[in-house]
Amino acid sequence: MITVGVLAYLGPPTPPAEPLHAAAELPPVAPVPPPALPPGQIMPPQAALLEPSKLFPPAMLPRVAADGRVARSVYARAADTGDRRPKIALVITGLGMSETESRDAMQALPGPVSLSFSPYATRSDALMELSRTLGHEMLVSLPLEPSGYPLNDAGSKSLLTGAAPAQNAVNLEWSLSRIQGYVGAIGALDAMRGERFAEQSSSLRAVLDELQRRGLLYVDPRPGKSVDKLSDVPGRGVDAVIDDPPSRAEIEGKLAALERMAREKGSALGFAGPLRPVTIERIAAWSRGLGDRGIALVPVSALINPAVTEAEAHK
Numbered sequence: 001m002i003t004v005g006v007l008a009y010l011g012p013p014t015p016p017a018e019p020l021h022a023a024a025e026l027p028p029v030a031p032v033p034p035p036a037l038p039p040g041q042i043m044p045p046q047a048a049l050l051e052p053s054k055l056f057p058p059a060m061l062p063r064v065a066a067d068g069r070v071a072r073s074v075y076a077r078a079a080d081t082g083d084r085r086p087k088i089a090l091v092i093t094g095l096g097m098s099e100t101e102s103r104d105a106m107q108a109l110p111g112p113v114s115l116s117f118s119p120y121a122t123r124s125d126a127l128m129e130l131s132r133t134l135g136h137e138m139l140v141s142l143p144l145e146p147s148g149y150p151l152n153d154a155g156s157k158s159l160l161t162g163a164a165p166a167q168n169a170v171n172l173e174w175s176l177s178r179i180q181g182y183v184g185a186i187g188a189l190d191a192m193r194g195e196r197f198a199e200q201s202s203s204l205r206a207v208l209d210e211l212q213r214r215g216l217l218y219v220d221p222r223p224g225k226s227v228d229k230l231s232d233v234p235g236r237g238v239d240a241v242i243d244d245p246p247s248r249a250e251i252e253g254k255l256a257a258l259e260r261m262a263r264e265k266g267s268a269l270g271f272a273g274p275l276r277p278v279t280i281e282r283i284a285a286w287s288r289g290l291g292d293r294g295i296a297l298v299p300v301s302a303l304i305n306p307a308v309t310e311a312e313a314h315k
Contacts, residue, residue: 040111042132043074045181049215055170059177062214070215072183072234072305077112077137079302086262088290089114089300090283091219091238093141093273094190095131096121101275103130108284111135114300116186116273119143119175120155128179137299138182139219142175142207144194154189159207161200172207176214183301184217184235190274191244193221201230208233217304221271234304238271243279251282262295267303 037043048065052058062071092109093116095102106115106127115131116139117124131138143154145161157175159168176185187194187207198204198220208231211218218235220227225237239261242254254270261268272279290297 040077040135042077042135042137042181044129044132046074049074050180053173053177055173056177060180061173061177062180062182062216064213064215071181072215072217072301075137075181075183076301076305077114077135077299079112079298080296083296085294085296086259087267087296087298087303088258088262088270089267089298089303090242090270090272091116091139091186091300092275092279092283093186093188093271094118094275095138096124096127098275099123099127101277102127104277105275105280106131106134106136108280109136110284110287110297112297112299113283113287114139114183116141116188117179117182118189119157119178121178124179128181132181137301138179139184139186139300140175140179140182141189142172142185142187142194143189143192144187144197144207146189146192146197147195149196152192154192154194159194159197159203161197161203165203165206168203168206169210172210176210182216184219184304185211186219186221186271188219188221188271188273193241195222198222198225205230208235217301219269219271219300219304236269236300236304239268240270241272242270242283243272243276246276246278248278248282251279252286255282255286259290259293259295269300269303 049071050060051063053061064070091114095115096117111134115136118141143158145158146152157171159171208218208227212231212233218233220237223238223240227235240254240258242251258268258270287297
């Protein structure tokens with residue numbers, strides 16, 4: 001009877017509150033678009049295209065985004081897809097080792113010239129930001145075993161023909177994790193072109209397959225060589241090393257040869273490195289009259305990627 005009296009006094013129990021479904025009632029949150037960039041500038045590193053390096057935390061590695069975007073397109077400098085003129089692209093290596101020389105080269109060279117950073121460079125962030133602002137798309141240099149090794153030495157993180165595949169994979173991850181926001185890699189460190197490593201096709205194939213898996217492109221610095229039969233990675237071999245030897249006459253002659261190749265084949269790719277004042281000065285002078293001679297200077301991605309429009313490059 002006491003229990004009945006208490007219940008009568010308290011009244012019927014309060015019905016349970018309706019569960020809140022605030023998340024379901026709110027409109028879906030639209031994804032934040034990437035920042036709008038002036039024409040010619042390069043997209044900064046995007047979180048969706050990066051993943052943590054397991055071996056070298058907190059460094060980051062490129063990856064294919066969940067929506068399918070890849071670094072070789074997102075970080076590419078857009079080229080005019082309607083331009084039917086013969087095309088020339090240039091890749092210059094050795095960026096990052098000297099801040100002063102790197103800045104001078106970036107500011108002297110026209111925007112379409114592509115720049116490759118050394119993985120051994122330190123404090124590259126400010127230089128890469130300047131490169132993006134000036135419109136230079138970027139690559140990372142891979143320290144592949146060159147001809148003449150060990151007299152010619154690509155450093156402590158070299159990928160070597162005599163090393164175990166697992167160790168080369170570790171050194172490759174280290175190189176790829178040193179910078180962010182680049183379209184691909186070149187198998188050259190300064191003037192060393194990784195000839196001995198590249199001749200070991202199984203070792204080179206493992207590198208190329210990893211670049212493909214991460215959405216990157218590849219430039220083979222050995223004139224006349226092609227990686228088409230080794231891997232599905234988008235890539236191209238250079239047509240000429242323009243500063244070998246690094247004399248004014250040699251550089252001018254190689255640039256003229258690139259023009260002839262471009263007119264004959266539709267496009268040509270040149271490579272130079274390391275940074276030298278004479279190389280930078282000659283390229284800058286040569287490029288100023290290139291358009292008047294009926295040839296377009298384009299980034300290296302324009303010779304390798306499917307057509308990348310301005311909208312796609314900033315997607």
